[in-house]
Amino acid sequence: MTRERFRANQTCPDPAHAVGPAVEVQEVSVALDGVAVLTGISFRLEPGDLLAVVGPNGAGKTTLLRVLAGTLPPTTGEVRIFGQRPARHICIAYLPQRLGVDLRFPLTVSDVVMMGRTGRLGPLRRPGAEDRERVAEALGLVGIAHLARRPIGELSGGEQQRMFIARAIAQQATVLLLDEPLAGLDAPAQAGILDLLGRLRGERITSLVALHELDLAQAHFPLALLLNGRAIGFGPPGEVFTPARLRAAYGTGLRIFATASGPIALGETSCDGGDHGDR
Numbered sequence: 001m002t003r004e005r006f007r008a009n010q011t012c013p014d015p016a017h018a019v020g021p022a023v024e025v026q027e028v029s030v031a032l033d034g035v036a037v038l039t040g041i042s043f044r045l046e047p048g049d050l051l052a053v054v055g056p057n058g059a060g061k062t063t064l065l066r067v068l069a070g071t072l073p074p075t076t077g078e079v080r081i082f083g084q085r086p087a088r089h090i091c092i093a094y095l096p097q098r099l100g101v102d103l104r105f106p107l108t109v110s111d112v113v114m115m116g117r118t119g120r121l122g123p124l125r126r127p128g129a130e131d132r133e134r135v136a137e138a139l140g141l142v143g144i145a146h147l148a149r150r151p152i153g154e155l156s157g158g159e160q161q162r163m164f165i166a167r168a169i170a171q172q173a174t175v176l177l178l179d180e181p182l183a184g185l186d187a188p189a190q191a192g193i194l195d196l197l198g199r200l201r202g203e204r205i206t207s208l209v210a211l212h213e214l215d216l217a218q219a220h221f222p223l224a225l226l227l228n229g230r231a232i233g234f235g236p237p238g239e240v241f242t243p244a245r246l247r248a249a250y251g252t253g254l255r256i257f258a259t260a261s262g263p264i265a266l267g268e269t270s271c272d273g274g275d276h277g278d279r
Helices: 003-008 061-069 109-121 129-141 157-170 187-202 214-220 243-250
Strands: 023-032 035-045 050-054 076-081 092-095 175-179 206-211 223-227 231-235 255-259 262-266
Touching (some): 023 061, 035 061, 050 061, 061 076, 061 175, 061 206, 109 129, 157 175, 187 214, 231 243
Parallel strands (some): 050 206, 050 223, 092 175
Antiparallel strands (some): 223 231, 255 262
16 A cells, blocks of 8 residues: 555544534444343434443443444444544544553653554654654643653553543544443542543544443533443433333432432442443
């Protein structure tokens, strides 16, 4: 592949001027090892939408994000990101639960964020002034510019999450897929990540975030997808998190409390922060 062709395939729209849906999911079903994990999932997101994907362990949250990222093909159905298939789409940044960076490796925060420029550079090209500027902008946007030269092994959990989100921003991704980014973080770190997601929404970056915390989804996300193998509800959390739908997702053992802002449910939580069995 020539360098010109490589670059031509690595484009995505400016989110400030993008038209049409950022994400379209049409009747997506996934079977893993002969077992149905997702069935008939359909929804669409516009540029700048912020979606919480919630459901019990094994509900298919991780599987859905992998399908959207293009790392797992759906068994049936179709996914479009700005009208294109997701495989190797540079508009997408996927942050899985277990990120492939050894925190003991002698890298700085700036080094990791620069990795986000790899798809833009093309083969055999070294980072230039524009790439360094993009990295600096990304670090500033997520609030860790002062950590640019910090070894990654010295970061807190919240700082690590901000670093990986900065890497996605440096990539100039317009769709972020975050799998349990709040897991293992203390309350101030969680609040910082949630505030950052709100600010990215202002930049018209579309974010899909897998969560276990129903209260945080209700308080901080304009949209929610309640999932348990199938889509039980999609829309504003106040409309989705009804007692009937929550019980359909979590079972009769769910504890539901009425509040002025709507029902709050306390369901199962995961000790490891992820869906078991890669679901």
